Amino acid sequence: MSPHDHDHDHAHAEIAPSERPGYYDIMETAVRELLIDKGLFGADEIRRQIEVLDSRTPALGAKVVARAWIDPDFRARLLANGRAACEELGISFYDDTQLIVLENTETVHNLIVCTLCSCYPRPVLGLPPDWYKNKPYRARAVIEPRAVLAEFGTVIPDGVEIRVSDSTAMVRFLVLPRRPDGTDAYDEEQLAALVTRDAMIGVVPASIAAGRS
Amino acid sequence: MSPSENLVRRLPNDIGGLAAEPVQRVEHELEPWEKRCHALADVLDFHKIINTEEKRRGVEALGAEMVGKLTYYERWIVAFANILFQKGVLTPGELARKMDEVEARWSASTESE
Numbered sequence: 572m573s574p575h576d577h578d579h580d581h582a583h584a585e586i587a588p589s590e591r592p593g594y595y596d597i598m599e600t601a602v603r604e605l606l607i608d609k610g611l612f613g614a615d616e617i618r619r620q621i622e623v624l625d626s627r628t629p630a631l632g633a634k635v636v637a638r639a640w641i642d643p644d645f646r647a648r649l650l651a652n653g654r655a656a657c658e659e660l661g662i663s664f665y666d667d668t669q670l671i672v673l674e675n676t677e678t679v680h681n682l683i684v685c686t687l688c689s690c691y692p693r694p695v696l697g698l699p700p701d702w703y704k705n706k707p708y709r710a711r712a713v714i715e716p717r718a719v720l721a722e723f724g725t726v727i728p729d730g731v732e733i734r735v736s737d738s739t740a741m742v743r744f745l746v747l748p749r750r751p752d753g754t755d756a757y758d759e760e761q762l763a764a765l766v767t768r769d770a771m772i773g774v775v776p777a778s779i780a781a782g783r784s
Numbered sequence: 785m786s787p788s789e790n791l792v793r794r795l796p797n798d799i800g801g802l803a804a805e806p807v808q809r810v811e812h813e814l815e816p817w818e819k820r821c822h823a824l825a826d827v828l829d830f831h832k833i834i835n836t837e838e839k840r841r842g843v844e845a846l847g848a849e850m851v852g853k854l855t856y857y858e859r860w861i862v863a864f865a866n867i868l869f870q871k872g873v874l875t876p877g878e879l880a881r882k883m884d885e886v887e888a889r890w891s892a893s894t895e896s897e
Contacts, residue, residue: 592817592887592890595817595854595858595861595862597887597890598861599820599821599861600820600886601883601885601886602874604886605879605882606828606833606874609873611873612827612831616827617824617827618823620826620827621820621823624826665826666829666830684800686798686799687840688840689856700809702807702811704856705807706802706804706805707808708807709799710799710804711802711803711807713801714801722806722807723809737800
């Protein structure tokens with residue numbers, strides 16, 4: 572048994588507003604205040620960044636995917652340079668990361684992971700779910716993706732190649748799922764509602780049934 | 785391979801390809817301090833004080849036991865403190881005094897209610 576088989580997803584205690592702040596909560600406040608006191612950045616920058624984080628949800632990625640489904644020129648630009656195409660839709664990148672968009676086809680299914688930590692296309696999807704950051708997904712996605720996908724209820728036919736892309740600090744990925752059958756009459760907004768976060772990670776397909784209500 | 789060879793070959797973060805449990809599809813809403821910690825990480829990166837890769841290595845440098853026992857953002861804030869000590873931006877004594885002050889402030893605020 573390796574020393575890091577221990578799982579990382581601990582339950583979090585219920586926090587009531589009046590509860591004594593925990594050790595790490597106090598440490599965060601102390602580090603932040605010291606750095607602000609030293610003039611390294613302003614308190615307003617932290618507040619602004621919290622607002623930025625709150626503004627990033629999978630709805631942004633869904634908008635990108637829906638546009639790619641209805642506009643072949645946009646789709647081509649998106650696949651050529653993910654970041655520039657997202658910025659075209661008004662989605663700013665608040666960091667230095669590049670975005671590579673991976674297109675699912677009849678013959679290729681893409682899955683994204685970060686085996687070393689938790690790199691994720693945050694500007695377009697927001698923060699990653701805990702399971703993306705925990706050991707089982709990170710360890711196994713690269714070696715037995717079909718088994719991992721099956722745990723999400725996704726069965727990919729043997730004839731379809733599965734490509735797993737491992738993210739880095741500087742390069743992030745987003746899956747462009749296949750447009751579900753039977754959606755020819757859907758407008759862009761209706762299409763976007765079918766695109767879930769998990770479909771853009773690649774663990775499930777986009778589908779009429781799985782769409783956000 | 786002996787257990788010690790495993791330690792040499794793989795640092796705590798390097799888990800791609802290892803056997804592991806089934807995926808538990810867990811999620812949680814970030815606690816307020818966790819969200820502040822994330823915003824702090826981004827601001828440290830913007831100002832080139834600690835970048836993403838330094839943060840990742842800082843977490844790895846905590847060692848397997850702490851990586852295993854601390855939660856995600858607990859690892860981040862401890863790594864930030866260590867990196868800031870190494871860079872000479874903060875000293876351990878300074879941080880300890882500030883943490884006492886933050887805790888005392890909280891105690892005072894609850895007594896006055």
